[in-house]
Amino acid sequence: MSGMEQRSTLSESPIPVISPPIELTAKEFAFVATLAREEFGLELGTGKEQLVNSRLGNLMRQRGFKSFGDYYRHLQSDRTGDALVELIDVLTTNHTSFFREQAHFDFLTQRIFPEQILAEQKGHAPLRIWSAASSTGEEPYTIALTAREYLGPQSPSLPSILATDISTRVLETARKGMYKADRFQGGIPPWLKKHLLRGEGRWDGWYRMRPEILGMVDFRRLNLIEPLPDVGRFTVIFCRNVMIYFSRATQEHVVNNLAACLEPGGYLFVGHSESLTGIEHPLQQVQPAIYRKRGAKK
Ligand SMILES: C[S@@+](CC[C@H](N)C(=O)[O-])C[C@H]1O[C@@H](n2cnc3c(N)ncnc32)[C@H](O)[C@@H]1O
Numbered sequence: 479m480s481g482m483e484q485r486s487t488l489s490e491s492p493i494p495v496i497s498p499p500i501e502l503t504a505k506e507f508a509f510v511a512t513l514a515r516e517e518f519g520l521e522l523g524t525g526k527e528q529l530v531n532s533r534l535g536n537l538m539r540q541r542g543f544k545s546f547g548d549y550y551r552h553l554q555s556d557r558t559g560d561a562l563v564e565l566i567d568v569l570t571t572n573h574t575s576f577f578r579e580q581a582h583f584d585f586l587t588q589r590i591f592p593e594q595i596l597a598e599q600k601g602h603a604p605l606r607i608w609s610a611a612s613s614t615g616e617e618p619y620t621i622a623l624t625a626r627e628y629l630g631p632q633s634p635s636l637p638s639i640l641a642t643d644i645s646t647r648v649l650e651t652a653r654k655g656m657y658k659a660d661r662f663q664g665g666i667p668p669w670l671k672k673h674l675l676r677g678e679g680r681w682d683g684w685y686r687m688r689p690e691i692l693g694m695v696d697f698r699r700l701n702l703i704e705p706l707p708d709v710g711r712f713t714v715i716f717c718r719n720v721m722i723y724f725s726r727a728t729q730e731h732v733v734n735n736l737a738a739c740l741e742p743g744g745y746l747f748v749g750h751s752e753s754l755t756g757i758e759h760p761l762q763q764v765q766p767a768i769y770r771k772r773g774a775k776k
Pocket residue numbers: 518519520570571572573574575578610611612613614617642643644645648700701702703717718719720749
């Protein structure tokens with residue numbers, strides 16, 4: 479093929495359309511920030527403009543909205559709640575990983591599981607654990623993997639795990655329980671491999687939780703700032719790396735709601751960069767990022 483022919487072929491190929499980035503006005507940003515605070519508890523303070531422009535810009539392009547005005551009308555007229563779900567899906571940060579903040583999983587094996595075994599011998603209720611901002615599932619599956627490995631597959635003390643998140647997108651991923659090998663930072667040790675199914679063919683490089691691990695976790699959508707549905711009582715609640723996005727007042731509201739769902743003597747785990755200092759709550763700190771409700775297990 480001559481150089482001339484090449485040029486003519488190129489000139490006929492479609493020119494990719496690159497849409498200019500969307501830039502919200504100060505008023506539009508304030509509207510999104512107010513909505514995020516009131517509906518989801520998220521604080522989008524100054525400094526978050528670029529993140530909101532980029533994520534909302536992508537959403538608006540994908541959904542074919544020409545201007546923020548069009549998108550705003552869509553948000554206002556939607557009665558299904560889907561538009562708000564779509565908005566929270568793009569505004570939240572879902573970063574998570576297996577065995578994140580290992581100290582909490584050590585606390586499960588060193589303190590909570592042994593306590594539970596003793597409690598069950600005295601006829602106490604089975605162990606229930608709640609992962610209250612579970613993102614794509616790595617946190618609740620780490621709880622299930624740790625429990626099954628530590629307690630053994632037949633143990634009556636194996637916990638049932640409730641995993642909730644506000645984002646439908648992350649819950650969809652979580653329910654599948656399928657992860658690329660690189661999601662397991664530091665590799666997959668032999669003990670962990672026996673709880674996973676290895677993908678083949680086009681799933682080469684992927685791992686899936688075995689059915690018995692999948693079956694330990696019940697995923698549901700739940701907004702932590704809304705009045706909680708009746709989820710029952712828990713021995714342990716993980717609420718990690720979500721409260722950093724909330725105002726102090728919202729944090730206090732959420733922590734008190736969660737404390738009410740703990741059984742006496744139950745534990746609340748928060749992220750290691752989160753602190754309950756300055757918040758009124760009924761829990762006692764037992765070690766960094768671990769709080770306990772007063773009273774003895776019933
Ligand atoms: C950074 S991830 C933390 C995941 C996991 N807990 C961890 O520590 O690895 C924060 C999660 O909180 C969820 N989230 C944000 N606002 C929420 C709300 N109001 N109610 C419930 N979940 C919320 C987000 O969708 C996101 O998946």
